[in-house]
Amino acid sequence: MTKLKLGPIADDKPVKVSLELPASLHSDLIAYADLLARETGQPATDPVKLIVPMLVRFISTDRGFARARKAVTRG
Numbered sequence: 090m091t092k093l094k095l096g097p098i099a100d101d102k103p104v105k106v107s108l109e110l111p112a113s114l115h116s117d118l119i120a121y122a123d124l125l126a127r128e129t130g131q132p133a134t135d136p137v138k139l140i141v142p143m144l145v146r147f148i149s150t151d152r153g154f155a156r157a158r159k160a161v162t163r164g
Contacts, residue, residue: 093125095142098134106137 110118118136126133148154 093121093128094146095121095125095139097129097131098125098138098142106140 115136118139122134122136122139125131125139
């Protein structure tokens, strides 16, 4: 089984966001949602709901960002 970086998506208060995605990225989000559903045994998540957890994960694991942020807050 594939080990995805995201786990189950929490059902959180919805926030409306409007943005344009390249068709290829949207297709990847749909595929990711399908794989995540298979891995977690939950129903497929709306691909749009993957964007926030992906961004949170990206930012929380970006060491360069963490170092730069610490430097700015110390400065």
